[in-house]
Amino acid sequence: xxxxxxxxxxxxxxxxxxxxxxxxxxxxxxxxxxxxxxxxxxxxxxxxxxxxxxxxxxxxxxxxxxxxxxxxxxxxxxxxxxxxxxxxxxxxxxxxxxxxxxxxxxxxxxxxxxxxxxxxxxxxxxxxxxxxxxxxxxxxxxxxxxxxxxxxxxxxxxxxxxxxxxxxxxxxxxxxxxxxxxxxxxxxxxxxxxxxxxxxxxxxxxxxxxxxxxxxxxxxxxxxxxxxxxxxxxxxxxxxxxxxxxxxxxxxxxxxxxxxxxxxxxxxxxxxxxxxxxxxxxxxxxxx
Amino acid sequence: xxxxxxxxxxxxxxxxxxxxxxxxxxxxxxxxxxxxxxxxxxxxxxxxxxxxxxxxxxxxxxxxxxxxxxxxxxxxxxxxxxxxxxxxxxxxxxxxxxxxxxxxxxxxxxxxxxxxxxxxxxxxxxxxxxxxxxxxxxxxxxxxxxxxxxxxxxxxxxxxxxxxxxxxxxxxxxxxxxxxxxxxxxxxxxxxxxxxxxxxxxxxxxxxxxxxxxxxxxxxxxxxxxxxxxxxxxxxxxxxxxxxxxxxxxxxxxxxxxxxxxxxxxxxxxxxxxxxxxxxxxxxxxxxxxxxxxxxxxxxxxxxxxxxxxxxxxxxxxxxxxxxxxxxxxxxxxxxxxxxxxxxxxxxxxxxxxxxxxxx
Numbered sequence: 001x002x003x004x005x006x007x008x009x010x011x012x013x014x015x016x017x018x019x020x021x022x023x024x025x026x027x028x029x030x031x032x033x034x035x036x037x038x039x040x041x042x043x044x045x046x047x048x049x050x051x052x053x054x055x056x057x058x059x060x061x062x063x064x065x066x067x068x069x070x071x072x073x074x075x076x077x078x079x080x081x082x083x084x085x086x087x088x089x090x091x092x093x094x095x096x097x098x099x100x101x102x103x104x105x106x107x108x109x110x111x112x113x114x115x116x117x118x119x120x121x122x123x124x125x126x127x128x129x130x131x132x133x134x135x136x137x138x139x140x141x142x143x144x145x146x147x148x149x150x151x152x153x154x155x156x157x158x159x160x161x162x163x164x165x166x167x168x169x170x171x172x173x174x175x176x177x178x179x180x181x182x183x184x185x186x187x188x189x190x191x192x193x194x195x196x197x198x199x200x201x202x203x204x205x206x207x208x209x210x211x212x213x214x215x216x217x218x219x220x221x222x223x224x225x226x227x228x229x230x231x232x233x234x235x236x237x238x239x240x241x242x243x244x245x246x247x248x249x250x251x252x253x254x255x256x257x258x259x260x261x262x263x264x265x266x267x268x269x270x271x272x273x274x275x276x277x278x279x280x281x282x283x284x285x286x287x288x
Numbered sequence: 289x290x291x292x293x294x295x296x297x298x299x300x301x302x303x304x305x306x307x308x309x310x311x312x313x314x315x316x317x318x319x320x321x322x323x324x325x326x327x328x329x330x331x332x333x334x335x336x337x338x339x340x341x342x343x344x345x346x347x348x349x350x351x352x353x354x355x356x357x358x359x360x361x362x363x364x365x366x367x368x369x370x371x372x373x374x375x376x377x378x379x380x381x382x383x384x385x386x387x388x389x390x391x392x393x394x395x396x397x398x399x400x401x402x403x404x405x406x407x408x409x410x411x412x413x414x415x416x417x418x419x420x421x422x423x424x425x426x427x428x429x430x431x432x433x434x435x436x437x438x439x440x441x442x443x444x445x446x447x448x449x450x451x452x453x454x455x456x457x458x459x460x461x462x463x464x465x466x467x468x469x470x471x472x473x474x475x476x477x478x479x480x481x482x483x484x485x486x487x488x489x490x491x492x493x494x495x496x497x498x499x500x501x502x503x504x505x506x507x508x509x510x511x512x513x514x515x516x517x518x519x520x521x522x523x524x525x526x527x528x529x530x531x532x533x534x535x536x537x538x539x540x541x542x543x544x545x546x547x548x549x550x551x552x553x554x555x556x557x558x559x560x561x562x563x564x565x566x567x568x569x570x571x572x573x574x575x576x577x578x579x580x581x582x583x584x585x586x587x588x589x590x591x592x593x594x595x596x597x598x599x600x601x602x603x604x605x606x607x608x609x610x611x612x613x614x615x616x617x618x619x620x621x622x623x624x625x626x627x628x629x630x631x632x633x634x635x636x637x638x639x640x641x642x643x644x645x646x647x648x
Contacts, residue, residue, distance in 0.1 A: 100484070118482070134467040136471055137469075137472075138467070140474035141439070141474075145432050153432075160432060164436040164455065174463070
């Protein structure tokens with residue numbers, strides 16, 4: 001059904017178009033496995049269109065802060081252009097950087113999980129309080145305890161801290177709700193924390209670690225600085241932690257440089273970097 | 289008296305899992321019970337509690353060994369229970385335990401006891417290793433409880449002023465203040481991306497019955513993370529935009545027709561008509577709306593002698609112009625506009641104000 005004649009029709013959000021103009025919904029595509037189709041030819045305009053859709057998709061998916069799976073992107077947005085996934089995602093990544101000041105990062109190469117992080121520190125500290133629950137404050141305290149304790153903290157230790165701060169398991173908190181669920185479930189799903197059973201522990205005991213997202217959204221050095229700012233100490237006073245933090249910074253810097261180079265090369269090759277273009281179809285009606 | 293059954297499950301971090309001693313212990317216990325039984329039988333059979341002196345000596349030996357084993361097991365159990373304490377603090381308890389084992393070992397003459405001694409050594413060396421690791425890494429012990437106290441000070445909570453002794457007894461407002469302050473500090477150390485939310489769907493130029501649509505949108509917002517969400521939003525978008533688009537197209541058509549009436553022989557430069565020098569996004573919307581006008585045949589677009597697009601009314605009678613290479617029927621054109629193009633056009637055409645004024 002050609003919908004271009006509908007007044008209500010706008011740039012389609014997540015419906016895809018087959019190159020020859022037919023429109024199909026996602027459900028049709030599932031009947032024909034993509035592996036059997038011949039890959040569609042490379043058309044930059046269409047790739048850019050998919051990239052733009054992917055941008056919107058990612059922004060919406062990011063609302064829950066649960067990392068986004070590559071398989072979901074392929075199924076919901078990329079569809080028959082899965083061959084061109086690297087280019088589409090690079091275009092989307094470029095748009096996200098330039099227009100939304102957000103970096104798209106693959107945090108887990110094995111499970112292909114992606115997150116969005118800001119390119120610059122939030123100005124919320126300067127602007128004042130936000131309406132959201134102060135979950136990041138709680139998270140930061142937990143991350144500090146874990147790191148300062150040697151990169152892991154038993155559940156017992158964490159609850160000692162939380163109790164001191166007025167939070168109890170099983171008691172609904174006015175700001176955080178059910179705290180136990182927040183730290184063992186929500187933060188874990190979002191990959192801010194890891195909650196693992198101590199091997200061979202009977203009865204089972206658990207301990208907390210930093211999650212993959214935490215390593216990207218903050219760093220050991222930043223958390224050390226936070227902890228030291230609170231304690232009015234110099235980070236160097238915590239010699240072991242400081243050494244560890246410095247080591248991580250050096251590693252992260254090296255990785256960042258390599259990534260930036262690879263990205264620049266890929267973008268040059270794909271012709272990404274010209275300004276985003278808006279394209280419209282206009283129907284020219286001529287009468288004799 | 290039953291020997292204390294200590295669990296030999298290794299504590300956290302103890303990589304060496306001696307499974308053998310576990311079996312040995314089981315065997316031992318069974319054997320010991322057997323020994324006790326035989327002893328009883330012996331006494332019973334004789335009728336008198338006297339035993340053969342050789343047997344008696346053997347019995348004393350066995351009792352001694354049993355004691356040694358019991359001591360070892362107690363020692364091992366104690367050390368395991370106090371593991372955390374031994375490793376973390378600067379106490380001498382590990383040394384004391386080793387000394388005790390030393391004393392016990394002096395009396396050891398048989399393999400069974402020696403095995404227990406070996407087991408204890410494994411445990412002790414494991415703990416020793418952990419203590420040494422902490423020493424070498426120069427790690428000052430981070431006291432998480434002190435950290436909390438320091439946090440309160442950092443936030444500015446003065447315990448003298450507060451009416452509560454413990455933070456958990458405190459007023460809700462104090463708790464809010466505390467967490468908001470911590471949050472403020474924390475966010476400056478994190479690169480968390482702001483989440484993007486549509487406000488009420490796309491921008492609406494007019495007031496309309498918002499209430500029912502808001503509910504729709506709230507419902508669809510709750511399905512965050514669900515793959516269905518994009519589809520639902522699209523449905524909403526369509527409903528919201530249908531009337532707006534029609535109205536805007538009509539309005540702009542009116543403007544265009546007014547212009548055509550005022551200056552009947554002067555075609556409108558397409559760019560001058562659609563471009564809003566103050567807003568790129570409005571320009572893009574204008575192009576969109578004008579495309580409907582052209583599609584529906586209320587105006588047409590063609591290139592003039594300078595190859596620039598112009599808009600012309602279609603109700604005037606058409607005479608075939610020599611330059612006009614368009615044939616009968618529909619043609620499809622694509623206009624591509626970037627921010628830079630838009631700026632260039634504004635400066636080239638010296639467009640100072642929009643021809644299509646906003647309706648709001």
